[in-house]
Amino acid sequence: MIRENVARILAELPDGVELVAAAKTRTPEEVLEAVQAGIKIIGENYIREAKPAYKVVGKKARWHFIGTLQKHNVRIKALEIFDMIETIHTLEIVKEIDRKCARIGKVMPVLIEINSGREPQKSGVFPEDAERLIRDISSLRNVKVAGLMTMGPRFGNPEDSRPYFVETRKIFERIKGLNLPNVEMQYLSMGMTNSYKIAIEENANIVRIGTKIFGGRTEPEPVL
Numbered sequence: 001m002i003r004e005n006v007a008r009i010l011a012e013l014p015d016g017v018e019l020v021a022a023a024k025t026r027t028p029e030e031v032l033e034a035v036q037a038g039i040k041i042i043g044e045n046y047i048r049e050a051k052p053a054y055k056v057v058g059k060k061a062r063w064h065f066i067g068t069l070q071k072h073n074v075r076i077k078a079l080e081i082f083d084m085i086e087t088i089h090t091l092e093i094v095k096e097i098d099r100k101c102a103r104i105g106k107v108m109p110v111l112i113e114i115n116s117g118r119e120p121q122k123s124g125v126f127p128e129d130a131e132r133l134i135r136d137i138s139s140l141r142n143v144k145v146a147g148l149m150t151m152g153p154r155f156g157n158p159e160d161s162r163p164y165f166v167e168t169r170k171i172f173e174r175i176k177g178l179n180l181p182n183v184e185m186q187y188l189s190m191g192m193t194n195s196y197k198i199a200i201e202e203n204a205n206i207v208r209i210g211t212k213i214f215g216g217r218t219e220p221e222p223v224l
C-alpha cells in the first residue's frame with residue numbers, strides 16, 4: 001500500500017517540489033518501507049519517534065523536524081539526526097539550537113513557521129513578526145534560515161487553505177527580495193494530504209504528506 005501511494009504521489013509532483021513523508025505515529029518499518037519506495041525526506045513530529053526510525057533508516061533518507069520543539073528537547077542527539085528544522089518561531093529555541101550545533105560543528109538549516117491564520121492557539125510567528133525574527137537569526141553562526149513553513153487548516157475544503165498559502169508566499173517573496181546576509185530563502189514548505197495541490201499552485205516547493213502515504217491515523221490528532 002505504502003509503495004503504491006508513494007509511487008503515485010511522486011509521479012504527479014512537478015519537478016522541483018520535494019516530498020516530505022510525515023511519519024508521526026508510524027512504525028520504523030513503515031518509515032523504511034516508504035524510503036524503499038522512493039521517499040527521500042522523512043518528517044518527524046516527535047524526537048521519541050524519530051530515534052527508533054533513524055536507527056532503522058539512518059542516512060538512507062534526510063530528516064526534517066516538523067513538530068513543536070521545546071527548549072528541553074533541543075538535545076545534541078536529536079540535532080545530529082535532523083538535516084532541517086521546519087518549525088522555528090521563537091528566538092529562544094533557535095538560540096538554543098545554535099548553541100548546541102556549535103558544539104557539534106553543525107550549521108542547521110531552519111524554516112520559519114508562519115501562523116498564517118493569526119490564530120492564537122496555533123504555533124508559528126504572526127506574519128508581521130517574521131522579518132524581525134529572521135533578522136535576529138541571521139546573526140547566529142550555526143543556524144541558517146532557508147525559508148518558510150506554514151500549516152493552514154488540516155481538513156475541510158482544500159480551497160479554504162489557499163488564503164493561508166498566499167499570505168505565506170507573499171512573506172516569502174518579500175523577505176527573499178531583501179537579500180539579507182546569511183539568509184537563503186530557498187524553501188517554501190506548505191500543504192498536506194488535503195491541500196498540497198493548492199499549496200503547489202501557490203509556489204510550495206516542499207509538501208508534507210502523511211495520510212496519503214501511510215493511510216489514516218488511529219490516534220487522536222496531536223496538538224501542534
Ligand SMILES: *Cc1c(COP(=O)(O)O)cnc(C)c1O
Pocket residue numbers: 022024045066067151154191192193194208209210211212224
Ligand atoms: C501530520 C502533519 C502533516 C501531514 O498531515 P496529513 O494530513 O496526514 O498529510 C504535515 N505537516 C505537519 C507539521 C504535520 O504534523
